[in-house]
Amino acid sequence: MCLNNNDTTPNPSHFEDSEETVAAPAHRDIAWNDYKDLIKGMRFFDPHIHMVSRTTDDYQAMHQAGIVALIEPAFWVGQPRTGLSSFKDYYSSLVGWERFRSSQFGIKHYCTMGLNSREANNEPLAEQVMEILPLYIYKEGVVGVGEIGFDDQTPAEEKYYRLLLELAKSAKLPVQIHTPHRDKKKGTERSMAIALEHGIDPSWVIVDHNNEETVKSVLDKGFWAAFTIYPFTKMGNERMVKVVEQYGPERIMVNSAADWGISDPLAIPKTAALMKMRGIPDETIRMVTYQNAINAFGKSGQIDVTDFESDYAIDHTEKFHGNSILRGGQQPSPAKDSLVIN
Ligand SMILES: [Zn+2]
Numbered sequence: 001m002c003l004n005n006n007d008t009t010p011n012p013s014h015f016e017d018s019e020e021t022v023a024a025p026a027h028r029d030i031a032w033n034d035y036k037d038l039i040k041g042m043r044f045f046d047p048h049i050h051m052v053s054r055t056t057d058d059y060q061a062m063h064q065a066g067i068v069a070l071i072e073p074a075f076w077v078g079q080p081r082t083g084l085s086s087f088k089d090y091y092s093s094l095v096g097w098e099r100f101r102s103s104q105f106g107i108k109h110y111c112t113m114g115l116n117s118r119e120a121n122n123e124p125l126a127e128q129v130m131e132i133l134p135l136y137i138y139k140e141g142v143v144g145v146g147e148i149g150f151d152d153q154t155p156a157e158e159k160y161y162r163l164l165l166e167l168a169k170s171a172k173l174p175v176q177i178h179t180p181h182r183d184k185k186k187g188t189e190r191s192m193a194i195a196l197e198h199g200i201d202p203s204w205v206i207v208d209h210n211n212e213e214t215v216k217s218v219l220d221k222g223f224w225a226a227f228t229i230y231p232f233t234k235m236g237n238e239r240m241v242k243v244v245e246q247y248g249p250e251r252i253m254v255n256s257a258a259d260w261g262i263s264d265p266l267a268i269p270k271t272a273a274l275m276k277m278r279g280i281p282d283e284t285i286r287m288v289t290y291q292n293a294i295n296a297f298g299k300s301g302q303i304d305v306t307d308f309e310s311d312y313a314i315d316h317t318e319k320f321h322g323n324s325i326l327r328g329g330q331q332p333s334p335a336k337d338s339l340v341i342n
Contacts, residue, residue, distance in 0.1 A: 030277075036269070038276045039066060042286070043309070044268045046070040047226065047293035048147070048176070048208060048255035051109070052077075052090075052098055056325070058258070058265045059105035065269035068308040069108035071297060072098065073147040073176055076116040078260050084128045091132075095139040100320035108308040110297065112146030112176045113137045120160035121152070130163055137171050143300040144168070146176025147208065150187045153180060158194070165198045174299050175205045179214065188214045192221055206296050208255070211235055215243060219251055224296045228257040229267035237271040241278050249287035253296070 044067045051059070051072050062070075072094055081087055094111040102109035113136045115129045137145060145168035150157050168175045175195065180187035188207060195205050202222035210218060210225045218225040229237045240254060256267035264270070272289045276282075294303055316326055 030274075032266070032270055032273070035273045035277065036065065038273045039269055042066050042269075042272060043068045043290055044272065045290045045293045046256055046265075046268050047206070047253055047297060048073055048228065048257045049265060050075060050257070050259040051102060052093060053260035054258060054265055056105070059102065059107065062265050063106045065266050067107060067268065069110065069303075070102065071143060071176075071293070072109065072111045073144075073178075074111065074113050074116065075147055075178075075259070076118045080119060080122065081125070084125065084132065087125075087129050088132060091136045095136065095141055097320055097323075099141055100318075101325055104314060104316060104318065104325045106314050110141050110143045110302065112144035112174075113142050114145045114148040114164055114176075115160055116147060117149055117151035117157045117161070117178060117180075120157045121154055123156055126156070126160055130160070130167075133164075133167060134171075137167065137173060141302060142173070143297040143302045144174040144176045144206070145171070146174075146206075147178035148175065149177040149191045150180045151178075153183065153187055153190065161191070162194060162198065165195060165200060168204075169198065169200060172300075174297055175200065177205060177207045179207060179209045181209075184209075184211065185213050189217065192218065192223060195223075196221075203296075204299055206253070209257070212239065212243065215247060215252075219247060224251045224253065224292070226253045226255055228255055229264070229271055230257060231262055231264060237267065237274050240271055241275050241280065244275065244280060244284060244288055245278075249284040249292070251292065251296075252288050253292040254288050255293075 044065070046067055047070070049070050049072060051070065074091065074094060077090065091113060094113070099109040113133060115126055115133065120126050136142065145164055148161055148164045150161065165175060177191050179191060192207065196202070206224040206226050207218045208226040209228045215225050227235050227240055227243065229235055229240055244252065254268055254271050256263060256265055258265040258267065268289050272285050275285045294305060297303060316324065318324065
């Protein structure tokens with residue numbers, strides 16, 4: 001197929017792979033702005049997003065797109081932490097300042113607490129982190145132990161993963177598993193086998209970063225299957241639509257896992273709009289972009305939907321330990337699309 005049929009002297013570099021270059025843009029040309037009306041009035045819950053790395057613009061865009069609540073899993077910050085204090089400050093921000101900041105943009109903030117797999121490999125520090133974690137997992141808004149599991153699948157990672165599973169068990173909290181990017185299939189199977197070995201009910205475990213290769217086994221074993229919509233790696237949302245067409249909505253949920261890398265905090269509303277375009281029923285969309293996350297993490301007893309299902313007025317004069325999100329005398333402008341900044 002060649003759409004460029006008036007051109008008698010095609011650029012050789014384009015000509016060589018004309019099939020590829022013509023076919024590829026067709027679905028990528030869909031502009032979010034043209035399609036966001038499709039999901040007007042829908043509510044979304046992002047069960048995996050790292051807001052400490054995101055901007056106020058992101059919060060505003062997420063709120064406008066219908067995201068009413070989110071879960072921020074404790075994770076690695078892009079470089080290794082050098083001491084216990086960094087972990088303490090990070091955990092405190094997840095239940096403190098970030099939770100407040102989110103509320104100031106009309107989004108209910110929850111988090112999961114854990115020691116991420118990468119930093120489990122620094123055993124002297126990991127030991128200290130395990131000692132302080134019980135101080136944080138019982139705080140308000142903590143809906144699970146996460147994100148934990150394997151990165152390089154080392155013995156140290158396994159050791160702390162097992163300890164964290166026991167912690168989740170004793171605290172009666174759901175578990176949010178990060179599956180590795182390398183050797184994913186093996187890492188996913190191993191993560192599930194170990195959770196079962198520790199006597200954890202799979203309906204309390206959310207296995208994250210699934211793909212077409214892992215989903216069947218995760219669902220068959222009774223676990224929740226979460227999918228991260230990530231540009232370039234993991235899953236694109238067209239593939240996600242196909243997964244939902246094939247498996248239906250039961251125990252499947254979508255997240256953005258947006259962090260400090262190239263990622264998209266609007267991944268859920270965009271995927272919902274794409275599902276709508278492709279004829280997926282509204283109730284299915286609602287399950288995978290909202291309700292299933294609430295059902296899974298709600299087992300913590302920490303999620304009260306009336307907190308985000310009823311519209312509430314945002315009070316920007318509120319403070320957290322004396323600090324607000326406003327600079328001196330500032331009022332946040334809701335007119336994000338205006339050229340004039342005032
Ligand atoms: Zn993450």
